Amino acid sequence: MQILLVSIQKPIITYMKILARVIDTITQQKKRHPNMQFHLNGFHPGDPRFSDPQDAVVPPPVKRPLPQEVDVLIVGCGPAGLNLAAQLAQFGTISVAIVDQKDDRLLVGQADGIACRTVEMFQAYGFADQIIQEAYQVNEAAFWKPDADKPNLITRSSKVQDVADDLSEMPHLIINQARVHDEFLKVMRQSPIKLEPHYQRKLLGLEVDPDGSTEYPVTVKLERMVNFSQYTQEIETVKAKYVVGCDGARSSVRTSIGKELVGDALNQAWGVMDVLLNTDFPDIRLKSLIHSNNEGNMLIIPREGGYMVRIYIELDKLKEGERVARDQMTSEVLVAAANRILQPYTIDVKEVAWWSVYEIGQRITTAFDDSTPDRAARVFLAGDACHTHSPKAGQGLNTSVMDTWNLGWKLAHVLTGLASEEILQTYSAERREYGQALIDFDREFSRMFSSKPKSAENPDGVDPAEFQRYFQLFGEYTAGVSIQYRPSIMVGKGDNQHLATGLTLGKRFHSAPVVRLADAKPMQLGHCHTANGAYRVYAFAGKTTPFSDDCDVKALCDYLAESANSPLKLYTPEGADADSVIDLRAVFQQHHHQVNTADVPEVLAPRKGKYGLRDQEKVFCADNRPASSGGGKNIYDMRGINREKGCIVIVRPDQYVADVLPLDDYAGLSAFFKQVLVSA
């Protein structure tokens, strides 16, 4: 997200400032909020579960020098950088450093919309529940337009469901971006490498060894800023195997590798503010998209805690006399504009927690990495360093984390020797196309949103009904589940897509309910897929009796256990857990009482860990319970899986469907993994 900061407030609200404010208001906040209502007595950063806001703001971690050599140096502690750090920290054997210019973690963020797809990714890290508990949940959107009879007043045209049925098992959320950062930081801290960011580090420049034969070919120079006022220059040099620039729209890493953002600005200025308010506007707790006749347009996004609201206001539609120079903009001007747009309703703002003004500009970088025809990439870009767009479709944070979700496991596979460097080429190919598509979408969405409503005076305006149709049509897009990567070494061509019509190749594995055999637990199949860098191979059984002699899953298991070509044997390193590279799981269509756990072959209940304990959580059945018992949703029906023949579904470590194969296509299975893994 590109933010043009012109407010008289200091653009970066520092730790000290927030702290002062927090101390100021300690006495006003008495009770804690287990029901997750908060910000009643004013906005406070940090975990709202603390009664005393001061306790929620932890001091920065102990300062320490940067390591001299790391496998991966990440520049920037935004969502893209933290997600990458959290992913790489899982492996234990990869050394990582993450740096940021700021003097501490973010406390107040500008992004707030969390798409369903992003919550699915949070699930893989284990913190979806925590975020869902705390966030505002977008369930409906309200559309408002000029009243036909009194066009100066707005009237509701409709309310629509925000997330279509079975679009995702996860909700669409709104939460302060900083709280998402906190969860990533917790994952990093709890990881085997106990990773903490190095703050107060400014990138001075980087050089890539043109030879390429060195172990740590990227040399990075950073300046250490001891504190804001008292500046002491101290230079640190870090040598890295890979550097990833997650350092935002003004990325220094991007500049260092000679790339730039290209695109156009629409010259539309918007004001944004987080406010605590009272109002008679009836949809204040719904996402509301408001087109007024002559006063401009406005978007209301309710925030977490039950009281705060984010308001986006179109500024270019301010009337001539009311328009002020941008550098004289105040939050009062924004509030006044909102009140004009909302007529006949009014807002009574009690506190402005944050506000800013920005111009929409859709731009994309000329390349996502520094690779040349002669040399593989050593430096990658991700997040706002690659693409900027308007914030209203809520795609900034979501696209940024998906960039590094795509990159992280690939880097990990290369660094741990599981894969060759070749797989890294898919990062730029997959993400650049999506970045471009996003910008096209955003341009159209912004244009429609900024247009005047269609009327007799404005025949070229946008029909509110058309805008609403567009909104609904693109629900999949804004939910983040429309991404479809093209065929490549890690996405098949789709020859067998008919065996699982609802698990589209190149799209994310769309979860559905199942019952786990060993403990009869109803759960989402997709939630097996944690952020541990392993491929999943789901064997959906055909109609045969489970584990009988003619059972197709049993035959597959025999192959995987015995054949010299078994990918399980070829690619699992000596001493590693059997499921650490390729995690085989089976799903049967029979009721779970018709499958005997005693029949489960060892390849589906592998021995793991120092004791060789059997892992009993690999076999599932369709949820055949009646709807009255919480069942009624059958994964075979929901995902169009061929009941007669079943199929194999290969899913990448980032949860995207890599291929669908016939259950007996052992050669196809082997061929797929031969392209993406290196023999152990």
Added chain:
Amino acid sequence: MQILLVSIQKPIITYMKILARVIDTITQQKKRHPNMQFHLNGFHPGDPRFSDPQDAVVPPPVKRPLPQEVDVLIVGCGPAGLNLAAQLAQFGTISVAIVDQKDDRLLVGQADGIACRTVEMFQAYGFADQIIQEAYQVNEAAFWKPDADKPNLITRSSKVQDVADDLSEMPHLIINQARVHDEFLKVMRQSPIKLEPHYQRKLLGLEVDPDGSTEYPVTVKLERMVNFSQYTQEIETVKAKYVVGCDGARSSVRTSIGKELVGDALNQAWGVMDVLLNTDFPDIRLKSLIHSNNEGNMLIIPREGGYMVRIYIELDKLKEGERVARDQMTSEVLVAAANRILQPYTIDVKEVAWWSVYEIGQRITTAFDDSTPDRAARVFLAGDACHTHSPKAGQGLNTSVMDTWNLGWKLAHVLTGLASEEILQTYSAERREYGQALIDFDREFSRMFSSKPKSAENPDGVDPAEFQRYFQLFGEYTAGVSIQYRPSIMVGKGDNQHLATGLTLGKRFHSAPVVRLADAKPMQLGHCHTANGAYRVYAFAGKTTPFSDDCDVKALCDYLAESANSPLKLYTPEGADADSVIDLRAVFQQHHHQVNTADVPEVLAPRKGKYGLRDQEKVFCADNRPASSGGGKNIYDMRGINREKGCIVIVRPDQYVADVLPLDDYAGLSAFFKQVLVSA
């Protein structure tokens, strides 16, 4: 739970010992476990989300002296004590100290079964999600009996659903008791009074001022133990308004007030162990109740993390030659017994994380408080200090926390001046009856479990089918939702029970799905009910148009807003939030699109906090969405609410239904609150 500790292991595993073990095995645990599989390489205490088990074991908090005066002194940091501390800490104005003899928080607990009802209570504190994520979920129970043809071998008689449909919205869980303690400690730490336990304090004695006119009538003497080996006697004296003994079966507080446990022991000895194992027993990840023909009986309880299992083994059925003196019991003897019972299956135990031997003894205290005909109670007992029973029905922890869940808000209401001391009498009345009922249940359950299976040789044995029927019949009991408090000043007589047949007076408010009006959020109505000490008044509307002139809820709102007799006006202290004592909420049967938020009267969207912000989360509609969209469950149908007339349901701060009244019974509403609250 009464545990007779006879193992050669040290009975209380200390912090140091655990830590040493943790350090020992750091290198064996590489990856973190977002999918909540853990203990693969051995059992470790603490939060399994940490990759390094050492980080999960935080050092004890800073040592500090006890305060000289407190409102409530809690003796004992078990589940009963911590729950009480967590509840009282919510108010900010009540001073609390909680002491324990131990030198730090519990790391390994003996209790592990968490009843559905207890998880509902966790929800009120805001940590149900965290516990659910980490725990084993009991979905089915398997029953095993001697094979008819080969009676020395066991065979499965059936699998049954463990928690009946709509018994609770929460699951039945198994988790290390210490993790539940951790969540209570977190709630205490995040509370307005930032409460931490005072460890290493031994109760020497207490005295209650017979006069009763003193502000702090209970004088408590405690001995401070500087550490285990190097003992320095230091006496602290604390004066308290109330003392609550949550100090277990050998309670010193109970002795101090001259009460004792009475009852009988059945002379049945059981061994219990937590083990990591491999086995060919097919139901190892199900709760399994196993009756063997001649080798005794056994109970398998799968544990959290996917690998650990708790096994209870009947010891008195060991054959003469195999029986060993109890003080020579070893875990090897238990494992051997398990292997005999399980024939033809075997277990291969890789690690014994904990084991013990206990005798079943069902006993109950002669009184739950120190009240006399002349003097109100100043000292209360709760948890194992009041009642002990066998662990197998999983009732120990659950009953203990429900004791203090009953007591906590009552103490808080008295201490904050909301209620008179009279309400404290209901604690003993309500909990002693339940304690006795529990013991009766436990005796029968234990008898049946310990009996031989019925056969030609044992015509007086228990028919396995009968045992299974008993198990299912008492599902409500073991889920903790059968508790029904008798009519009293705080439970009505049931004259209007027909208006809400599924919300039984004296039983816990049985939650059901609704849609919140303001933000269209599908949610559980019961989850509004947080642990903040407020009564809930739910106005279920009749068939009239919502907020129309003849709307019965609107009439009630007008009464509550305007009448001088309005309980909202009478009992809410000056300056307190409007919903802090009585929290009014309304439910309509219409689709939420047919209710206009603009019509909601102020009493249902009260102004709160320093800004007077409107709370928009008080109005709900039945979930009228189709089942395909996640709806299909209507609260009016599920809870038998009269659609024509609606009703008022008053719910106590501990979530028990206090009364059901006609919607226009304003006098009845006022009369109820007159009995339990004191005018502000």
